[in-house]
Amino acid sequence: MAEIPDAIAKKEAKLLSILSDDILELEPDFRTTDDLFEAGLDSMAIMRLLIHVETAFGCRLPVSQVNRENFSTVQKIAALIPAE
Amino acid sequence: MNFPATNALHVKKTDVLVVGGGTAGIAAAVSAARAGARTLLVERRNALGGMASNALVHTLCGLYLLRNDDAQPLTYANEGFPRELAERLIQAGGASGPVRMGKLDVLPHQPAALAAVADDITRRTPNLTVLLHTDLTGLISGPGQIQAAHLQSRGHVFEVAVNSLIDASGDAEAGALAGAAFECAPADRLQRPAYIFGIGGAHETALAGDARFRLAHLISGAVASSQLSAEALGVAFRHGVSQNEIWATIDLQADPYDPCSPECLTRVEACGRRVSFEIIRYLRAHAEGFEKARITCTPAQAGIRESRRLSGLACLTEEDILQGRQVEKPAALACWPLELRENSKGPRFRFPEENRPVGISLDCLRSRTFENLFVAGRCISCTHEAQASIRVTGTCLATGEAAGRAAAAILR
Structure with a gap:
């Protein structure tokens, strides 16, 4: 069953707040479709992000999904996280 | 005198x-x-x-x-x-x-x-x-x-x-x-220190393609399951001048931080060494291309950015x-x-x-x-x-x- 848009938006907002509170210095107008690598995401930041995702969403992303393409925007990372 | x-x-x-x-x-x-x-x-x-x-x-x-x-x-x-x-x-x-x-x-x-x-x-x-x-x-x-x-x-x-x-x-x-x-x-605004160590013996493709992302996944999992100290989350890997050489840089939070205090510096150096050896032991056992990796050098001192x-x-x-x-x-x-x-x-x-x-x-x-x-x-x-x-x-x-x-x- 497709995820409802509200649930997706909620997930993206939660992820964006994790990123801006604990991982990166993001501009206030940073959007869920903006490039995270341009904003400074690197492998060290991804390590910390994976731990936060596990705590906040209760899921551990499989290694096969952790790559540059899947982690380039908040929207793409959120799509990897299963619906709550 | x-x-x-x-x-x-x-x-x-x-x-x-x-x-x-x-x-x-x-x-x-x-x-x-x-x-x-x-x-x-x-x-x-x-x-x-x-x-x-x-x-x-x-x-x-x-x-x-x-x-x-x-x-x-x-x-x-x-x-x-x-x-x-x-x-x-x-x-x-x-x-x-x-x-x-x-x-x-x-x-x-x-x-x-x-x-x-x-x-x-x-x-x-x-x-x-x-x-x-x-x-x-x-x-x-x-x-x-x-x-x-x-x-x-x-x-x-x-x-x-x-x-x-x-x-x-x-x-x-x-x-x-x-x-x-x-x-x-x-103290809470000083630029944080880094502990850098050299790795030899890794396969030359150990950092190729998405390998850094796989390493990030591996290390985060090890920290989450308490197999590595939390400080390992500060590590990043980079090739040196030669492809056979890898540098690992651990950014340390080091709180409470005082780069002019010998007590603090002693703690930072010991922490950097301990985490370096933890990381290399873990990578040898679990990371592709790191099976024969070893620490080739540790620094004479941690990297201080600001005092x-x-x-x-x-x-x-x-x-x-x-x-x-x-x-x-x-x-x-x-x-x-x-x-x-x-x-x-x-x-x-x-x-x-x-x-x-x-x-x-x-x-x-x-x-x-x-x-x-x-x-x-x-x-x-x-x-x-x-x-x-x-x-x-x-x-x-x-x-x-x-x-x-x-x-x-x-x-x-």
């Missing part, structure tokens, strides 16, 4: 004393000696190069002007000694590049090669004496002037009279010992750098963006307008307390924010060269 070994040191008086043999100190000493001043350079460790050798920092940053894109030609920000050292390193096979990393151009180098090149340059410089294994323990000063320095090595204490002194200690140690004015950011800043006749600010402000007759140009590492969030870069370099005035290299005290390197007179730009090697070399010339010039 008995000074039984005073006669063991031939140097009793020097025109210019340079304290600290990091890149700023090397540049300062060579430039002062070339300008005709009898110069003494003292370094407490066994090798010149400071962070770029002893802390295993393995890329020289701030050598080249910022470029808007790859099509623009690459230009040295400071001709003179920064360029000379970079070219000597490349000729000696101790550096390869420059390479472009994101929006920045850097020169990857071998830390040990930089120390060897520095040995060679200083040995061939007339008027220059280098003393390794030698520490500054105190300064004698009169009104507005530093008169002599107490040096010590292996239980010997020496007194050397000086005409001028260049503090290239990185921590404004000479300034602090002399009672000169200095500043230091609050004291000497208060000068002028003070370089964040606005100066972000606006690329020019001064009349700049002593040096700084071109690295503000690279803020005040917490474990990793670097936050702020680039200057139109990528313009900023001119550093000689007044930022002169103590406001002592007329004959100069400063070079990461502890020049600047704000905490501006220090996040000027601390890089290219700029340290340039301020070192300028301070060396200025210190030699006041003799005449």
Whole structure:
């Protein structure tokens, strides 16, 4: 069953707040479709992000999904996280 | 008081004393000696190069002007000694590049090669004496002037009279010992330290493709399951000059942090070593390409990014750098963006307008307390924010060269 848009938006907002509170210095107008690598995401930041995702969403992303393409925007990372 | 070994040191008086043999100190000493001043350079460790050798920092940053894109030609920000050292390193096979990393151009180098090149340059410089294994323990000063320095090595204490002194200690140690004015950011704002170690024996594809992402996944899982300490989350891997060599850099939060406290430094060094060996053991057992990996070198000291800043006749600010402000007759140009590492969030870069370099005035290299005290390197007179730009090697070399010339010039 497709995820409802509200649930997706909620997930993206939660992820964006994790990123801006604990991982990166993001501009206030940073959007869920903006490039995270341009904003400074690197492998060290991804390590910390994976731990936060596990705590906040209760899921551990499989290694096969952790790559540059899947982690380039908040929207793409959120799509990897299963619906709550 | 008995000074039984005073006669063991031939140097009793020097025109210019340079304290600290990091890149700023090397540049300062060579430039002062070339300008005709009898110069003494003292370094407490066994090798010149400071962070770029002893802390295993393995890329020289701030050598080249910022470029808007790859099509623009690459230009040295400071001709003179920064360029000379970079070219000597490349000729000696101790550096390869420059390479472009994101929006920045850097020169990857071998830390040990930089120390060897520095040995060679200083040995061939007339008027220059280098003393390794030698520490500054105190300064004698009169009104507005530093008169002599107490040096010590292996239980010997020496007194050397000086005409001028260049503090290239990185921590404004000479300034602090002399009672000169200095500043230091609050502990929670200081740029965090890094512990760097070398890895050999990994497969040459160990970092290829998405391998860094797989390593991130592996290490985060190990930290989450308490198989690795939380500090391992600060690690990043990068190839060295040769593809067989990997450098691991652990950014440490190190709270409570005080880079001038021996208790804190002891804790930082021990933590860096412990986590380095934890990481390599874990990678050998679990990471593809790391099965035969081993630690090839640990640093003589952790990488310190910021501590004291000497208060000068002028003070370089964040606005100066972000606006690329020019001064009349700049002593040096700084071109690295503000690279803020005040917490474990990793670097936050702020680039200057139109990528313009900023001119550093000689007044930022002169103590406001002592007329004959100069400063070079990461502890020049600047704000905490501006220090996040000027601390890089290219700029340290340039301020070192300028301070060396200025210190030699006041003799005449």
